[in-house]
Amino acid sequence: MSSSIAPQLSDAFRLAEVVSIEQPFPSFYRVTMRAPDMQRYTEGGMHFRLLLPPKGRTPVWPYIDETGRARFPSGDDQLHNPVYTFVSIDVPTGHFTFDVYIHEGGRITEWMRAAKSGDTIGINGPGGGAVPVADQIIIAGDETALPAIRRILAEAAPEVTGHAYIEVGAERDIQQLEKPVGVTLKWLIRGRDLGPVHALIENHSDLSPDAPPFVWCGAEKSQVQKARAHFRDALGIGPDHSYLSGYWRQAKP
Structure with missing residues (x-):
């Protein structure tokens, strides 16, 4: 062709x-x-x-x-x-x-x-991955998802509340992000802190499927599978209230 x-x-x-x-x-x-x-x-x-x-x-x-x-x-x-x-x-x-x-x-x-x-x-x-429209959001991701997280937070309405967990390799990689005042941003250093998916699950383990925040997660594929098992399978939060995407795959040793 x-x-x-x-x-x-x-x-x-x-x-x-x-x-x-x-x-x-x-x-x-x-x-x-x-x-x-x-x-x-x-x-x-x-x-x-x-x-x-x-x-x-x-x-x-x-x-x-x-x-x-x-x-x-x-x-x-x-x-x-x-x-x-x-x-x-x-x-x-x-x-x-x-x-x-x-x-x-x-x-x-x-x-x-x-x-x-x-x-x-x-x-x-x-492609997909539209900016979520919700009153409350919880977000987790590593560097590969940082550009998307940056845009989501920048375009969120001023009244939006929630939490964001972003993992980077070192403190020098931390960036200033525009975000609503009601969204708490936690930077995680790889090897020192919990990974972003673990932080998301640990801090939000009991969400109700009746009126959940929007759950957004972009990270290594196997980690996102854990998020999917927790939020989708265990808690029953459906795709209308979540976006869970494997942004990359860890190479097998």
Whole structure:
């Protein structure tokens, strides 16, 4: 499938150009990119996917097949497609920003280290994970979920109350976050404090399914499974009042 025939490309796909890459926090890149027709990305979710082709291969982007369905390339052309959270989108200019957690071995981290202004990469979206609308929220996550948590807290109504537990690797990674006054924010240092999921379960073990707060959790997959077993299975808090997502998976030793 040729990537040069415009009508075949998926409507959700954009080819984005790097504008700038900065490092405002020790463990994050702040990336600014530009792409055409970004209005679509302002609706339907706060996430999107970066699409990174395999090294040394001509990119094959998502396309529309003969049945009208969007298809992604597979096999040798399979795209690496991690999820990121928009920090901002400026539709008139096509500029958008997002943060990338810097970690060794990460394919996007390595791409960002070598990227320069004008380089291109695919994006696809928008995706799920809308900002929860609730009077009370309880949130837990690690660095991979921090961009999403930052946006949730920043966009929450001033009267929202609740708790947020965020794990980072060191105190230097703690950030100033905009949040409602009624939301208590607890920073957890990895290896010193309880993990975010454990803190969430320990401090909120007896929620009622009749009028629960919105439970939001984004962390390592096996940890999120524990949150799901507790809040969904044991307490009966349904998907209308919770978002529990494995943002990454711990490699087996």
